[in-house]
Structures are given as C-alpha cells and as structure tokens.
Amino acid sequence: MKTRTLKKDKVNIITMGCSKNLVDSEVLLSQLKGNGIDASHESNEKDNNIVIINTCGFIENAKQESIDTILTYADAKDRGLVDKVYVTGCLSQRYKDDLEAEIPQVDAFFGTRDLPALLKKFKADYKHELVGERLLSHSSHYAYMKISEGCDRPCSFCAIPLMRGGHISRPIEELVKEARHKASQGTKELLLIAQDSTYYGLDLYQKRKLADLMQALAEVDGIEWVRLHYAYPTGFPMDVIDVMASHPNICNYLDIPLQHGSSKVLKTMRRGTTREKQETLIHSIRDRIPEIAIRTTLITGHPGEGEKEFEEMLSFVERMRFERLGVFTYSHEDGTHAFGMEDTISEKEKQERADRIMEIQENISLEHNQKKIGNTYKVLIDKKESGHFVGRTEFDSVEVDNEVLIDAKKHFCRIGDFVEVKVTDATAFDLYGECKESQ
Incomplete structure (x- = not known):
C-alpha cells in the first residue's frame, strides 16, 4: 500500500x-x-x-x-x-x-x-450560505466581482456563448451582500467583470440595471474604488457614466472592447454598430467625464479585413487616442459564425498588423503619461517587486494597465494601502513617483 x-x-x-x-x-x-x-x-x-x-x-x-x-x-x-x-x-x-x-x-x-x-x-x-463569501487567491485589497455569467451576443469570432451559455445576471442584493463581506475582509477595490457587463439586469429586471448596481456598490462602507470592465458598446447605457461622474469612489475608468475601427469589418463581426457610432459614443463619454481613462481591445486579421480596412483601424486608433489599448490576433474558432468564412490572412501578417497598432499606441500612451509628470494621484499599492513598491491609479486596472513604481529605498508603503504619489517620471507604460508622505 x-x-x-x-x-x-x-x-x-x-x-x-x-x-x-x-x-x-x-x-x-x-x-x-x-x-x-x-x-x-x-x-x-x-x-x-x-x-x-x-x-x-x-x-x-x-x-x-x-x-x-x-x-x-x-x-x-x-x-x-x-x-x-x-x-x-x-x-x-x-x-x-x-x-x-x-x-x-x-x-x-x-x-x-x-x-x-x-x-x-x-x-x-x-x-x-457561502455565496458571496469566496476566498481570494491574491491579496485581499482588491477583488473581482462577476456580476453575470454567459453571453447573448452574436459576435462572429467569439466562442464564449458555446462555453458559457446564455446571459444570467446575479441579483443586486446578492452582489451587495458579497461587497459588504469583501469590505469586512479588507477589500478596498471591486473590479466588476462579466462577458457583457452592459447587458446586466435585462434578464432579471427587464431593463438594463448596471447603473443601479454600481450606485448600490458605491454606497457599501469600506469600498473605495469600483471599476467597470467589459462594457459592450452597442446599446451602451449612458446612465452608467452619470453614476460614475456622481460617485468619487467609482473609478473614472471604462473597459469597452470595440474590436475594430472599420464599419465593414464590424458588420462582418456582427457587432451591431459602426465606426462612426463608436466614435460618437467615445466622444460622448469623454464630454461627460473629460479625465476618464478608456481601455479598449482590438482584433487584427478577422475575415474581411483587407489592407484598406486595416488602415481604417490604424486611423481610428490615431484619432481616438485611447488611454489603454490591447490587441488580439484573430483566432479561427470552430463553431463560431466566422468559422464558415475563409481565414486568408497568415498568422505572421496578423501579428505584424497587431504590432503596427501597438507602435502607434505606445507613442500615444507615452504622451498621455508624460502629461502626468508633476501631478499627484491616489495610488493603491499592490505589491513589492524588484526594489519598488508597485501600485495603480484609478485609471489603471490590475495586471493589464500601467503601474506606478515607488523606490523602496526612499519610501515604505504597506501592501493594500492608498498613498498620495507625485509623478516624477514616465515611460510609455509606467509611471515613477515619490510618496508625498512616507508611510
């Protein structure tokens, strides 16, 4: 034995x-x-x-x-x-x-x-009885909160509905209970996630209720930041922006995957929108909250993306000057609507197109960051790494966005604490700063 x-x-x-x-x-x-x-x-x-x-x-x-x-x-x-x-x-x-x-x-x-x-x-x-009381696999000062499961969208490239099923929202009272429990355990930031967060509530309440949910979460004692991810642009509920503007603990941050900058490709993707509508939406959001950081993701190499359509996307990125941007290369997934289309663009070409977008975005990000030099921001400290305390502003989410680096030889910070940091230098994807008051 x-x-x-x-x-x-x-x-x-x-x-x-x-x-x-x-x-x-x-x-x-x-x-x-x-x-x-x-x-x-x-x-x-x-x-x-x-x-x-x-x-x-x-x-x-x-x-x-x-x-x-x-x-x-x-x-x-x-x-x-x-x-x-x-x-x-x-x-x-x-x-x-x-x-x-x-x-x-x-x-x-x-x-x-x-x-x-x-x-x-x-x-x-x-x-x-354990619903809403899950154990975190990382530091407790931030927590992802899944507000719904599944997706009802028909996007041509996406296999999520095949794997996750249709959209199911979690009740507001259940999510508020979870937020209160998290706050009692030391959580200060809630990161709202879903396959499609802007669809939230349509199944339970017969209308979009994301703004109501965000307001309820913002009122939970101990929660200092609420951050919104994965907002679908078609039918975007602008009352979400109104709630964001009216609550100082809702981060001026929006993760809104747009996927492309060509109306022709967006139609092929079955996104239910156009480049012009997307641009109008982004301008409307920025008009209401000029300081907002908008993160988006794009896809290169989708069937139907010729050189003309790709150039339209490059121009779109240059004009919109997103604060944060990521790029995926198209993956030909069986079972999806696009799988029946011919995938004619090589993996090499898809990656080269992605690289060209990121070259443009790197310059845009550098310009955005350099404007922050000399300003002071509230920073949440996530970790200590390579001689620096590493944190984030309200304009940055965990792992995917910019970080603020503070020299650990000069300053001491506690993981999970907020500190006021004056930005002294900036690169394309990182800020360097000094604590206004050493912790």
Whole structure:
C-alpha cells in the first residue's frame, strides 16, 4: 500500500485564462474549504495529491496552454506524483468528448456550470450560505466581482456563448451582500467583470440595471474604488457614466472592447454598430467625464479585413487616442459564425498588423503619461517587486494597465494601502513617483 493513501487528501487548483475563470476558481476553493477539504490555489508545495485544472478555451494559444497543462499533470499521475486529476472550465465544456478520448488519465471532466457535480467527487455539497463569501487567491485589497455569467451576443469570432451559455445576471442584493463581506475582509477595490457587463439586469429586471448596481456598490462602507470592465458598446447605457461622474469612489475608468475601427469589418463581426457610432459614443463619454481613462481591445486579421480596412483601424486608433489599448490576433474558432468564412490572412501578417497598432499606441500612451509628470494621484499599492513598491491609479486596472513604481529605498508603503504619489517620471507604460508622505 502506498504511503500516500494513508494521508489526507490535499487539493491544488490551477487556473488558466481570464479573471472570470479566476473568480470561478475562488468559488471552488471556498466550497471545498467550506466542506472541510484541504485545498489551495496554485500552491508551490509538492504535497498536493489531487489537482483541479480550470481551463480556458477562448483562442488557440489559450487552448494550447490549457492542453499542455492537462498533459503535464496527466504525466505526473502516470509517474505517481498525484493521485487524481480533474479538469473543468471553458475548454472542458467545449471539447469534453475529445479530451476524454485523448487524455484518459484525467479522472473526470466538468463544464463551466458543473460545480455541484465536481464537488460530489469529494463527497461535498454546494453550500448556498457561502455565496458571496469566496476566498481570494491574491491579496485581499482588491477583488473581482462577476456580476453575470454567459453571453447573448452574436459576435462572429467569439466562442464564449458555446462555453458559457446564455446571459444570467446575479441579483443586486446578492452582489451587495458579497461587497459588504469583501469590505469586512479588507477589500478596498471591486473590479466588476462579466462577458457583457452592459447587458446586466435585462434578464432579471427587464431593463438594463448596471447603473443601479454600481450606485448600490458605491454606497457599501469600506469600498473605495469600483471599476467597470467589459462594457459592450452597442446599446451602451449612458446612465452608467452619470453614476460614475456622481460617485468619487467609482473609478473614472471604462473597459469597452470595440474590436475594430472599420464599419465593414464590424458588420462582418456582427457587432451591431459602426465606426462612426463608436466614435460618437467615445466622444460622448469623454464630454461627460473629460479625465476618464478608456481601455479598449482590438482584433487584427478577422475575415474581411483587407489592407484598406486595416488602415481604417490604424486611423481610428490615431484619432481616438485611447488611454489603454490591447490587441488580439484573430483566432479561427470552430463553431463560431466566422468559422464558415475563409481565414486568408497568415498568422505572421496578423501579428505584424497587431504590432503596427501597438507602435502607434505606445507613442500615444507615452504622451498621455508624460502629461502626468508633476501631478499627484491616489495610488493603491499592490505589491513589492524588484526594489519598488508597485501600485495603480484609478485609471489603471490590475495586471493589464500601467503601474506606478515607488523606490523602496526612499519610501515604505504597506501592501493594500492608498498613498498620495507625485509623478516624477514616465515611460510609455509606467509611471515613477515619490510618496508625498512616507508611510
């Protein structure tokens, strides 16, 4: 008999992909621990005998990374290093039958909404009393809050509805309860996430209720920042901007993926809008909140994007001068509407186009940042790294945006504290500053 079988099971959860997956993993961690099971998230210890891999299936690179991770732990099981391997999440939802056939070492595969079934493998029950009280996998001063699940949009390139299903909003009272619990645990920033945050409430309340939700969350004691992500531009509810402008603890920040700057490609993408409408929307938002930081994402190489359409997107980026911008290359995903279109642009060309956009954006970002030199900002300290305390302004989200670096030899900051920082220097994607008062 192996010595391992005499030991109590220890579970390690591995998360691939986006912040929405991270929230799912945190919910799973909370449920396991709530059932008395020894579990951790991405532990570096080698004493975990059960592994749960929460996979991503969004684009080709993410799928391959998830598959490679599954194969790594399947090999570990073959070598007796772990006893059981479970796989959940988007990739498992979408390709369960194929994965079961190709990787038989995995003990079971689960979809994106199969948490109760996964818990049964541990003789555990889903505890409704733990809803809103999930354990965080990172520092507690910020927390992602998933306000809805799934998506009803018909975007040509996106496989999310295939993996996550239709849109389901969480009730406002449930989210407020979660926010209060998080605040009691030291959380100061809530990052609102969803597949489509501006659709929030249509299923539950028969009208868009994102502004009402944001107002309710802004009124929770202890929450100093509320940050909005993944706002769909078509039918954007402008009352959200009014609420943002009226509450100082709602960050002047908007993550609004626009995906392209050509009306022809936007039509092919089935986005329900045009370049002209997108530009009008951005101008309207900036008119109401001139200091707002707008983050967007774009896709290069979608079917129908010729050189003319790509040049239109370059011109769009130059004119709109987004404060934050990221670029994906188009991934030809089976099951999506665009999969029936011919993918004629090479991966090399897609990447070269992405690089050209980012060259323009780097100069725009540098100009934006240099204007901040000499100004003082409220900064939330996230970590200490490479001789600096690293934080963010209200204009920057976790991991994807600019950071503020403070020389740790000159200043001491506590992780999770807000400090006033005067910007002394700037690069394209980072600010350097001095604390007005050392902490």
